[in-house]
Amino acid sequence: MSVTPTLALANVSKSFGAVRALREVSLDLFAGEAHALAGENGAGKSTLVKTLAGVHRPDTGQVLLNGEPVVFAGPADAQQAGVAVIYQEPTLFPDLSVAENIFMGRQPRRSLGRIDRKAMRAQTRELFERLGVALDPEQPSRGLSIADQQLVEIAKALSRDARVLIMDEPTAALSGNEVARLFSVVEALREHGCAILFISHRLDEIFSLCQRVTTLRDGAWIASEPVSGLTHDDLVRRMVGRELGALYPKEEAPLGEVALQVERLTREGVFTDVSFQVRRGEIVALAGLVGAGRSEVARAVFGVDRWDAGSVSVDGRRLPAGSPTAAMGAGLALVPEDRRQQGLVMELSIERNIGLTGLGSLRRGVTISRKAERDRAKDWAVRLRLKFARLSDGVGVLSGGNQQKVVLAKWLATKPSVLIVDEPTRGIDVGTKAEVHRLLSELAGQGIAVLMISSDLPEVLGMADRVLVMHEGRLTAEISRADATEESVMNAATGRAA
Numbered sequence: 380m381s382v383t384p385t386l387a388l389a390n391v392s393k394s395f396g397a398v399r400a401l402r403e404v405s406l407d408l409f410a411g412e413a414h415a416l417a418g419e420n421g422a423g424k425s426t427l428v429k430t431l432a433g434v435h436r437p438d439t440g441q442v443l444l445n446g447e448p449v450v451f452a453g454p455a456d457a458q459q460a461g462v463a464v465i466y467q468e469p470t471l472f473p474d475l476s477v478a479e480n481i482f483m484g485r486q487p488r489r490s491l492g493r494i495d496r497k498a499m500r501a502q503t504r505e506l507f508e509r510l511g512v513a514l515d516p517e518q519p520s521r522g523l524s525i526a527d528q529q530l531v532e533i534a535k536a537l538s539r540d541a542r543v544l545i546m547d548e549p550t551a552a553l554s555g556n557e558v559a560r561l562f563s564v565v566e567a568l569r570e571h572g573c574a575i576l577f578i579s580h581r582l583d584e585i586f587s588l589c590q591r592v593t594t595l596r597d598g599a600w601i602a603s604e605p606v607s608g609l610t611h612d613d614l615v616r617r618m619v620g621r622e623l624g625a626l627y628p629k630e631e632a633p634l635g636e637v638a639l640q641v642e643r644l645t646r647e648g649v650f651t652d653v654s655f656q657v658r659r660g661e662i663v664a665l666a667g668l669v670g671a672g673r674s675e676v677a678r679a680v681f682g683v684d685r686w687d688a689g690s691v692s693v694d695g696r697r698l699p700a701g702s703p704t705a706a707m708g709a710g711l712a713l714v715p716e717d718r719r720q721q722g723l724v725m726e727l728s729i730e731r732n733i734g735l736t737g738l739g740s741l742r743r744g745v746t747i748s749r750k751a752e753r754d755r756a757k758d759w760a761v762r763l764r765l766k767f768a769r770l771s772d773g774v775g776v777l778s779g780g781n782q783q784k785v786v787l788a789k790w791l792a793t794k795p796s797v798l799i800v801d802e803p804t805r806g807i808d809v810g811t812k813a814e815v816h817r818l819l820s821e822l823a824g825q826g827i828a829v830l831m832i833s834s835d836l837p838e839v840l841g842m843a844d845r846v847l848v849m850h851e852g853r854l855t856a857e858i859s860r861a862d863a864t865e866e867s868v869m870n871a872a873t874g875r876a877a
């Protein structure tokens with residue numbers, strides 16, 4: 380490891396109005412080292428990334444490149460200096476091929492100025508070989524999985540000779556195999572001498588990929604240390620500054636009547652013959668690999684998408700196909716997977732967003748009681764440890780994880796008969812994760828039927844009374860809590876006999 384860090388922050392502070400997002404934070408990124416950045420939602424991780432990437436300028440303090448102070452005029456400047464950022468959901472040009480996306484604006488040219496497609500293909504192939512990636516350079520980018528799009532972005536970074544690779548929650552939307560593939564690519568880059576900064580709320584990923592970890596809490600630097608001397612609990616303590624209760628506080632609740640009955644539900648080409656029940660008081664997990672059809676089943680049950688055959692009943696009443704209004708009227712709630720896009724109205728305040736679904740209970744005569752709305756928002760803000768300046772601020776200024784909490788609050792506040800939650804703790808910090816689990820358990824205890832879609836196996840095993848597993852659009856297994864193990868669920872999810 381070289382002595383001078385490739386990229387560093389020295390005593391950097393950054394505020395947004397009254398919010399002090401970073402307070403005198405220092406960080407060193409060395410060549411050949413994978414460095415994790417840990418912290419709860421709103422701790423300042425993305426602000427730090429944006430400062431390194433030239434999006435934000437520090438209010439005070441410095442960015443140092445190879446030991447020399449630099450001022451990035453903008454993201455292009457940082458990119459030029461060898462800093463590449465891979466986001467959770469990359470933005471490739473869908474109509475261009477993989478190779479064209481990689482060499483966008485820098486295509487190899489022939490003597491007459493025409494683009495040298497052959498050279499571009501060959502160079503792309505070479506990049507993929509260096510990374511151990513099996514993608515076709517000629518393939519259109521449209522239709523690539525998020526995991527493949529990230530690999531294209533990484534190849535692009537490599538082609539620009541990036542010296543620092545920053546990854547802001549890159550694994551949130553990836554399946555287990557895709558994470559393993561990403562990690563082997565990152566490992567290859569690290570061995571080439573790249574400095575890596577890695578953000579994830581999944582602490583086991585930090586322990587398996589990184590050599591050091593820096594923890595932020597409320598914008599302040601808490602520690603930078605080798606992961607080898609740390610336990611999982613040590614890291615959690617640094618992040619949340621307090622002892623955490625059980626992460627999976629599932630309690631046995633007496634099972635009541637069947638609340639949700641799904642029979643032979645089929646949406647052609649998407650899922651087939653899906654039948655299951657969820658009783659009051661029960662938490663049923665729907666497990667499977669990304670793309671197995673779990674979210675699609677949830678969307679159809681809730682009426683966002685139509686189904687072609689089969690039926691859905693809530694408390695014994697059959698729902699019409701394709702009507703979310705009827706589903707909500709019958710007592711169904713869906714917390715979607717893509718919460719930022721599907722769950723929030725960005726123009727509205729935090730409190731209005733939380734109040735949106737419960738307008739009935741907040742109504743006083745013909746008007747909605749603003750005070751009731753604010754009280755409810757306050758209550759949820761405390762329960763979910765929401766980090767905000769004012770509840771009247773636009774929801775768009777919240778950190779990503781805090782936006783997710785607002786959507787959760789909005790739906791949990793409706794007290795439905797049947798609650799469907801799709802990846803309820805994705806992107807959510809470990810402190811709030813325990814709180815969300817406690818809430819789900821509490822709701823089940825109150826007689827609500829919970830259907831939980833989750834790719835987080837420990838969460839499935841820790842919270843579910845029963846596990847349903849989907850593989851390629853079909854239910855392939857139903858496993859009781861007693862028999863559910865990582866192995867039994869993964870076997871069914873990958874289509875191997877249980």
Ligand SMILES: Nc1ncnc2c1ncn2[C@@H]1O[C@H](COP(=O)(O)OP(=O)(O)OP(=O)(O)O)[C@@H](O)[C@H]1O
Nearest residue numbers: 395400420421422423424425426776777778779780
């Ligand atoms: N453009 C902005 N305007 C106002 N406040 C902002 C802005 N960007 C960030 N903040 C605030 O700064 C604080 C830190 O946010 P940041 O996005 O850095 O957190 P984070 O650690 O990345 O969180 P998460 O894990 O939820 O993504 C938060 O309180 C957030 O609301």
